[in-house]
Amino acid sequence: MARHAVFSSGAKLWRSLACAKSELRLDLTLACGQTFRWRETSEGHWTGVMGGRVWTLTQTEDTLWYYVYTNHAGGKNKPEKTDSLRIDEEEAQSVPPTPDPKVEAEMLRDYFQLHVKLGDLYREWGAADCHFKEIADIFTGVRMLRQDPTECLFSFICTSNNHISRIQGMVERLCQALGTRLCQLDQTSYHDFPTLSSLADSDVEERLRDLGFGYRARFLQQSAKQILDTHGLRWLDGLRNVLYLEARDALRTLPGVGTKVADCVCLMALDKSEAVPVDTHVWQIAKRDYKFTADNRQKTLTEKVHRDIGDFFRKLWGPYAGWAHSVLFCSDLKKFQNLRGDTSLTQSKKEEEREGESKKVKIKRELDGHEKKRKPKAERRKKAKISVKTEEV
DNA sequence: CTAGTACCTGA
DNA sequence: CAGGTACTA
Numbered sequence: 123m124a125r126h127a128v129f130s131s132g133a134k135l136w137r138s139l140a141c142a143k144s145e146l147r148l149d150l151t152l153a154c155g156q157t158f159r160w161r162e163t164s165e166g167h168w169t170g171v172m173g174g175r176v177w178t179l180t181q182t183e184d185t186l187w188y189y190v191y192t193n194h195a196g197g198k199n200k201p202e203k204t205d206s207l208r209i210d211e212e213e214a215q216s217v218p219p220t221p222d223p224k225v226e227a228e229m230l231r232d233y234f235q236l237h238v239k240l241g242d243l244y245r246e247w248g249a250a251d252c253h254f255k256e257i258a259d260i261f262t263g264v265r266m267l268r269q270d271p272t273e274c275l276f277s278f279i280c281t282s283n284n285h286i287s288r289i290q291g292m293v294e295r296l297c298q299a300l301g302t303r304l305c306q307l308d309q310t311s312y313h314d315f316p317t318l319s320s321l322a323d324s325d326v327e328e329r330l331r332d333l334g335f336g337y338r339a340r341f342l343q344q345s346a347k348q349i350l351d352t353h354g355l356r357w358l359d360g361l362r363n364v365l366y367l368e369a370r371d372a373l374r375t376l377p378g379v380g381t382k383v384a385d386c387v388c389l390m391a392l393d394k395s396e397a398v399p400v401d402t403h404v405w406q407i408a409k410r411d412y413k414f415t416a417d418n419r420q421k422t423l424t425e426k427v428h429r430d431i432g433d434f435f436r437k438l439w440g441p442y443a444g445w446a447h448s449v450l451f452c453s454d455l456k457k458f459q460n461l462r463g464d465t466s467l468t469q470s471k472k473e474e475e476r477e478g479e480s481k482k483v484k485i486k487r488e489l490d491g492h493e494k495k496r497k498p499k500a501e502r503r504k505k506a507k508i509s510v511k512t513e514e515v
Numbered sequence: 516c517t518a519g520t521a522c523c524t525g526a
Numbered sequence: 527c528a529g530g531t532a533c534t535a
Contacts, residue, residue, distance in 0.1 A: 155529070280520060282530035288525070289529085336523025341531085380531045401529040423530085451529085499532070519535085526528090 126163045127178045127189040138221055139230060141186040145240045148181055155286050156267055156390050158277055158293040159315075169307070171297075173229050173270075176304050176312045188230060191305050192221050235268050247439050247507030249448045253411050254439075254446065257453045260461055264449045267390060271358040273315040274391035279341050279378045281386075295333045296342075300326070318355060321346035334388045341378025343388075348376055366394040375499070381428045389444040397444045398432040405431065407450055412438075452487040 129136060152160040152168050160170035169178045176191040186462050209212060231237070240263065246254035280292050300316035307353050320326075330339035349357055361369040369392050373384040388394035398404070405423055408414035420427050432443075439446040452458060 283522080283528065284524085284530085285526085285528045330521085334524065336522075337521090338533095378531065382530060386529095399529085403529050420517080422518065424518070517535105520533085522531090524528105 124191070124305065124307050126167065126169055128164055128167065129180050129187055136187045136189050137227065138370045139188070139227055139236075140184060141234075141236060142184050143165070143180070143181060144262050145236070146181070146186065146234055146265050148179055150261060150264045150452050150458065151234075151267065152450065153457070154264065154455060156448065157269060158290045159273075163307075168231075171312050171314060172233055173303060174304070174314055175226075176307070177341055186230070188226070190221060190226050191307065222388075223293070224467040228281075233268055236263060238265075240323045243442055243445060247449075250440070251438055257450060260463065261453045261458070264452045266395070266445045266448060268393070270315065271361065271387065271391040272318055273375070275358065275379070275387045276321060276342055276345070276387045278383045279345060280335065280338050281383065282338065282378065292333070292335060296330070299329060299333060318346050318350055322350050338378060345376040345378055351479060362393050366396055370397070377499070381425065395444050396436055398435045398447045399444070400431045402427045403454065404447065404451065407454060408434065412449075416485055
């Protein structure tokens with residue numbers, strides 16, 4: 123049976139890419155909640171599915187090492203159930219992985235967006251924001267992935283009212299139930315992310331409910347169906363070519379996709395580096411570390427708070443605000459607190475300040491205050507027929 | 516535009 | 527309650 127590749131016992135089977143740890147930290151980038159598809163299969167080794175292939179990644183100080191698995195699950199590599207005719211046109215998309223070092227290196231460069239010089243950005247953010255500077259030296263190399271739009275969207279529909287560990291399990295079950303099987307390594311089988319048409323099948327809601335998806339099961343199936351019925355297979359990918367706010371509004375017409383999820387997909391899959399996903403957690407960060415106070419002490423995360431916090435961070439960090447946000451987000455995750463040294467002390471000091479609730483510094487924000495009025499979701503549906511030029515391939 | 520509430524499930 | 531969204535007052 124095939125095993126997970128380990129660098130120390132077969133280094134010559136691996137390929138490499140020059141990439142400093144300051145530009146990319148696999149552990150932080152792959153486990154900070156932007157993707158739910160990678161696992162640390164042995165120390166420092168991360169295994170997952172990307173671009174229809176199974177990879178194991180590891181890194182040394184100046185090098186990113188990768189191993190691509192070629193052995194398929196032989197014969198029965200279809201999803202458990204396929205009763206859709208539309209499958210065929212999609213299968214053309216998932217290229218059978220013929221090993222090609224050039225292609226694979228390029229896939230990685232694209233996935234990790236290595237053309238973006240993270241070190242330079244860190245310096246800029248640190249110069250503009252002293253709190254960021256405190257964090258930056260420890261949480262280096264937190265990089266935005268360029269994920270597949272379909273995978274990103276449907277993964278994040280699962281995140282509502284939910285926590286990371288459970289989301290990971292759900293996404294795994296989703297792929298297992300509806301995705302093409304790629305290979306098996308040790309006891310683990312790896313599946314591709316389901317296609318839109320397999321997600322749109324009418325029995326999907328019930329199947330996913332049985333798998334513990336709760337009310338999100340309906341959202342997943344309905345969103346897939348709505349995309350195929352009213353826009354088409356390539357629509358999501360096409361949103362990479364339109365402006366941030368247009369893509370965001372388009373996504374929000376889908377069931378189960380609100381402001382937060384739309385911003386996640388914009389940032390993580392649609393090349394909108396300025397998108398800042400605001401959840402309760404980010405709101406806490408804004409209040410605690412940036413003394414951000416909404417004008418009238420909002421109780422809930424309203425549309426206005428979303429916009430104000432997003433604008434605040436964009437003004438502070440600039441056009442890559444979404445990337446900077448992910449660094450702070452990562453640094454605040456419980457599972458990474460062990461990395462903090464001295465800063466955790468200043469951190470707990472800040473906690474105390476928050477308890478005290480004594481001094482509130484109002485931050486001035488210029489509000490353009492002109493947002494288009496929104497219709498109820500059901501009505502918006504048809505209108506979202508924004509024609510989008512699909513990407514030339 | 517804000518506030519409240521239901522929605523699945525498992526800690 | 528948890529990294530929300532949809533619907534209603």
